[in-house]
Amino acid sequence: MSKLRLAVIGAGPAGIYASDLILKAERDFEVSIDLFDLLPAPYGLVRYGVAPDHPRIKGIIRALYEVLDRGDIRFFGNVKYGTDITLADLKEHYNAVIFATGAIKDADLNIPGVELDGSYGAADFVNWYDSHPDFPRTWPLHAKEIAVIGNGNVALDAARMLIKRPADLLSTDIPQHVYEGLQNSQVTDVHVFGRRGPAQVKFSPLELREALHVEGVQAIVYPEDFQYDEASQVAIDSNNQVRVMVKTLEELKENPQAPEVRRLHLHFMEAPVEIVGEDGKVSGLVTQRQELDGTGNARALSEKKTYSVQAVYRAVGYFGSPVDEIPFDSKKGVIQNHEGQVLDAQGQQIPGVYCTGWIKRGPVGLIGHTKADAIETISHVIADRKLWWEPSNPGEDQITDLLSERGVKFIDWQGWLAIDSQERSLGESAGKERTKLFDRSQMLEIATGE
Numbered sequence: 001m002s003k004l005r006l007a008v009i010g011a012g013p014a015g016i017y018a019s020d021l022i023l024k025a026e027r028d029f030e031v032s033i034d035l036f037d038l039l040p041a042p043y044g045l046v047r048y049g050v051a052p053d054h055p056r057i058k059g060i061i062r063a064l065y066e067v068l069d070r071g072d073i074r075f076f077g078n079v080k081y082g083t084d085i086t087l088a089d090l091k092e093h094y095n096a097v098i099f100a101t102g103a104i105k106d107a108d109l110n111i112p113g114v115e116l117d118g119s120y121g122a123a124d125f126v127n128w129y130d131s132h133p134d135f136p137r138t139w140p141l142h143a144k145e146i147a148v149i150g151n152g153n154v155a156l157d158a159a160r161m162l163i164k165r166p167a168d169l170l171s172t173d174i175p176q177h178v179y180e181g182l183q184n185s186q187v188t189d190v191h192v193f194g195r196r197g198p199a200q201v202k203f204s205p206l207e208l209r210e211a212l213h214v215e216g217v218q219a220i221v222y223p224e225d226f227q228y229d230e231a232s233q234v235a236i237d238s239n240n241q242v243r244v245m246v247k248t249l250e251e252l253k254e255n256p257q258a259p260e261v262r263r264l265h266l267h268f269m270e271a272p273v274e275i276v277g278e279d280g281k282v283s284g285l286v287t288q289r290q291e292l293d294g295t296g297n298a299r300a301l302s303e304k305k306t307y308s309v310q311a312v313y314r315a316v317g318y319f320g321s322p323v324d325e326i327p328f329d330s331k332k333g334v335i336q337n338h339e340g341q342v343l344d345a346q347g348q349q350i351p352g353v354y355c356t357g358w359i360k361r362g363p364v365g366l367i368g369h370t371k372a373d374a375i376e377t378i379s380h381v382i383a384d385r386k387l388w389w390e391p392s393n394p395g396e397d398q399i400t401d402l403l404s405e406r407g408v409k410f411i412d413w414q415g416w417l418a419i420d421s422q423e424r425s426l427g428e429s430a431g432k433e434r435t436k437l438f439d440r441s442q443m444l445e446i447a448t449g450e
């Protein structure tokens with residue numbers, strides 16, 4: 001029986017689902033999988049994106065853990081494709097590779113003032129509160145009034161994490177420095193801005209309801225922002241999610257909440273056009289009034305407003321980063337591909353190279369969507385058998401020898417379990433399930449016992 005030695009780059013949900021599904025797929029060849037991640041921990045954005053106060057979603061980690069704990073996928077944490085291993089290495093040791101490298105950065109928002117001190121990408125804030133090992137430990141939270149630009153779930157996550165009482169996060173996995181940072185925050189008002197109306201928001205209904213009922217926070221909407229056009233009406237009639245969200249927002253409009261010390265304002269029909277500053281620091285956000293054009297899109301009116309804010313968070317989407325030696329579509333921020341088969345500049349399939357998840361499809365959609373992605377990608381991997389590489393060094397020990405020769409300290413599954421166990425005992429002593437570790441060298445020490 002022939003064998004597929006498969007390398008998967010990225011141990012987020014996409015990489016883990018693809019590995020799991022190919023092992024479970026109907027096939028007439030053996031499979032052995034090595035799963036690499038540049039981070040010392042698996043699970044990608046489930047660990048480093050999903051907000052700490054979403055334990056139900058974080059609970060998906062349990063299912064991903066069970067896949068990796070079975071023992072038929074080898075995990076190599078702390079190994080970066082592009083520096084620690086290259087495409088040439090993969091061709092020497094494997095029959096094929098699936099890139100599942102996801103996204104970590106904010107999409108650009110090109111408005112004047114974006115470079116001012118106090119203008120932040122939401123992804124950087126997420127990386128701070130979710131304790132990504134490669135991001136700074138401190139986060140400036142001096143602003144009393146904050147603008148969050150965007151009408152998707154990441155905007156709501158950022159707004160909720162900014163406005164929530166820190167004590168209500170004590171039971172989550174956040175480490176002490178994140179808790180203290182949030183506790184020192186001066187914030188009283190967070191303003192979330194969307195260009196279009198309540199029927200065009202990209203939130204999910206659960207996240208919206210949660211944001212409107214944060215303990216100690218008054219949620220506020222503005223009646224003049226409630227605009228609907230023909231397309232809005234069609235969306236309300238045909239899409240249950242849109243209907244629920246519009247109803248939720250309408251209810252708040254009709255029944256204003258009692259005053260609280262902190263406020264969360266949701267503004268619609270306001271497009272941010274400029275961040276203004278004083279002495280290099282953010283002092284306001286200029287927005288331009290919009291109207292709906294009948295198709296659900298917005299067009300600008302002449303009226304502008306300036307909101308006094310001392311910080312602006314840009315939550316206009318994530319964006320994928322190029323992957324070394326792999327053709328990249330820099331407009332969409334994805335690897336050039338057709339259904340997960342990677343294509344060259346001429347649109348021809350590159351044998352042996354595949355992609356899945358956010359780096360295949362762009363940074364939209366929930367964790368569950370990466371499963372459907374994986375099914376499509378692995379069906380091509382299986383069907384393309386004649387296109388697989390013929391590795392000169394397919395032995396399973398060869399790759400570990402190569403990494404060791406290069407001085408790459410990789411974290412295997414047992415190493416990760418040691419980190420996991422340390423996080424759980426740290427959590428236990430604080431009366432919670434887990435406290436995250438965030439220092440890469442400490443995590444390495446725990447994993448390797450060195």
Ligand SMILES: Cc1cc2nc3c(=O)[nH]c(=O)nc-3n(C[C@H](O)[C@H](O)[C@H](O)COP(=O)(O)OP(=O)(O)OC[C@H]3O[C@@H](n4cnc5c(N)ncnc54)[C@H](O)[C@@H]3O)c2cc1C
Pocket residue numbers: 009010011012013014015036037038039042043044045046049050051054057079080081082100101102103104126153154157318356357358359364365366367368370
């Ligand atoms: C802030 C935020 C909150 C979210 N909240 C939710 C939620 O509540 N519910 C929900 O269903 N979905 C949520 N999502 C979406 C969900 O996280 C994504 O759908 C999912 O994580 C995408 O999976 P992925 O595996 O494609 O990418 P990722 O999860 O990004 O995983 C990619 C992995 O590849 C690794 N990698 C990247 N480059 C390299 C390299 N060169 N070498 C080795 N490894 C590499 C990364 O370290 C990472 O571990 C959220 C997303 C964000 C950004």
